[in-house]
Amino acid sequence: MDRFLELRRLVSPGVALVHPITITRGENALLIDSEGNHYIDFTSGIGVINLGHGNTEIGEAVEKALKNLWHLCFMVANYPGYVEVVEKLVETVPGDFEKRGVLFNSGAEAVENAVKIARHVTKRPYAVSFENSFHGRTYLAMALTGKYEPYKVDFEPFPPAVEHAPFPYCYRCPFGQSYPGCGLECMDYIKKHFFKTRVPPHKIACFIIEPIQGEGGFVPAPPEYLRELRSVCDEHGIVFIDDEVQTGFCRTGRFYAIEHSGVAPDLVTVGKALANGLPLSAVAGKASLMDKMPPGSLGSTFGGNPVACAAAVKVFEIMKRDNMAARAMRLGELMARRLGEFFERFELVGDVRGLGVMRAFELVKDRRSKEPAVKETSMVLEHARRRGLLLLKAGLYSNVVRLHPPLTIQEELLEKGLDMVEECLKEVSKQPS
Numbered sequence: 001m002d003r004f005l006e007l008r009r010l011v012s013p014g015v016a017l018v019h020p021i022t023i024t025r026g027e028n029a030l031l032i033d034s035e036g037n038h039y040i041d042f043t044s045g046i047g048v049i050n051l052g053h054g055n056t057e058i059g060e061a062v063e064k065a066l067k068n069l070w071h072l073c074f075m076v077a078n079y080p081g082y083v084e085v086v087e088k089l090v091e092t093v094p095g096d097f098e099k100r101g102v103l104f105n106s107g108a109e110a111v112e113n114a115v116k117i118a119r120h121v122t123k124r125p126y127a128v129s130f131e132n133s134f135h136g137r138t139y140l141a142m143a144l145t146g147k148y149e150p151y152k153v154d155f156e157p158f159p160p161a162v163e164h165a166p167f168p169y170c171y172r173c174p175f176g177q178s179y180p181g182c183g184l185e186c187m188d189y190i191k192k193h194f195f196k197t198r199v200p201p202h203k204i205a206c207f208i209i210e211p212i213q214g215e216g217g218f219v220p221a222p223p224e225y226l227r228e229l230r231s232v233c234d235e236h237g238i239v240f241i242d243d244e245v246q247t248g249f250c251r252t253g254r255f256y257a258i259e260h261s262g263v264a265p266d267l268v269t270v271g272k273a274l275a276n277g278l279p280l281s282a283v284a285g286k287a288s289l290m291d292k293m294p295p296g297s298l299g300s301t302f303g304g305n306p307v308a309c310a311a312a313v314k315v316f317e318i319m320k321r322d323n324m325a326a327r328a329m330r331l332g333e334l335m336a337r338r339l340g341e342f343f344e345r346f347e348l349v350g351d352v353r354g355l356g357v358m359r360a361f362e363l364v365k366d367r368r369s370k371e372p373a374v375k376e377t378s379m380v381l382e383h384a385r386r387r388g389l390l391l392l393k394a395g396l397y398s399n400v401v402r403l404h405p406p407l408t409i410q411e412e413l414l415e416k417g418l419d420m421v422e423e424c425l426k427e428v429s430k431q432p433s
Helices: 003-010 056-068 080-092 107-122 139-144 185-197 223-236 257-261 306-321 324-345 374-387 411-430
Strands: 023-027 030-033 038-041 099-104 126-130 162-165 204-209 239-243 267-270 281-286 349-355 358-366 392-394 400-403
Touching (some): 080 099, 080 281, 080 306, 099 107, 107 239, 107 267, 107 281, 126 139, 139 162, 162 185, 204 223, 223 239, 223 257, 324 358, 324 411, 358 374, 374 392, 374 400, 400 411
Parallel strands (some): 126 162, 204 239, 239 267
Antiparallel strands (some): 030 038, 267 281, 349 358, 358 400
């Protein structure tokens, strides 16, 4: 047995393991395990490695930073990397207003601090997220997460003053409607029912939403829904927080996924791809909100570490120079075409969706009943790994296969990976339910 897999017994089983292999090296969109097997990576470390494994330019920037300054803590003294990242960040965040930023370590930490800012500024208690959402595993982020299993089981009591509104999961509409002829009944519900029965708007500090739900199954919110939510927030003085931890940094064909809707959020949370694998996250947004935070109310010992910041500065440079948003759109069109073919060919595929290089298909036993094909989803992942392709699943019922390779993946390798997906669907479709 792989020695490193054997050593995993020392790790708490609370940390799940999708693929029982040990990866020792990465090269752009390829991963190599301890036995020398090669895998096409359609996971990007869960949406992190947007610019590929072992990116030489980022590696050189990190090496240079290591020779100069490993750690200081931004609360001790100023240093270049931190302010350079914030400078780049506020240039990219949507909105025609003055902006500020602050750096942390993880997506969950960014989410929690965005809510802190909203509550402090509005002097209101409630944070409203959405059903089927994921915002992290720390306590407030876990409370905001709109899926109980496996994230919240027996961790009660959760932090108070958190509510969940219906998300526009159009394939499984909780109101039994069909988009786009639904008149956004889910938004109408918030205005006419949620505000009356759950929490009134004058008590709400913020709405926090993923423009495309990540762990929820790559479910995009319709652009008009996001625009309506923006209007609701404006009407009631509620802070609009856009969680771009998994969708940001050109993943969807825009720098931020919310740009597809034309909405300018008040605050944006980012992480994952910000430093292409080094731990770094951020909150950025309106100066009129963030300037109201008193000294000492925000900060982190390791947040904005100089080495991670060096990686992030290089990430911004490459994203702009190589027009990675346009590349993501082009690769996304290829992926959308292939997923459309899967839908036409395999009854097992109930829905295909996504934007840019953030695509998914949902597996069902029957298209009419939409009964989740959970076992078949796991089989697709296993068959893919045996062929040399790493996939992840997601979704409310864990029946969604998500595809999010690095944006730098070669088109031939992307096609090869999609060919493998097609072979897996063909094989699994033959198996008895």
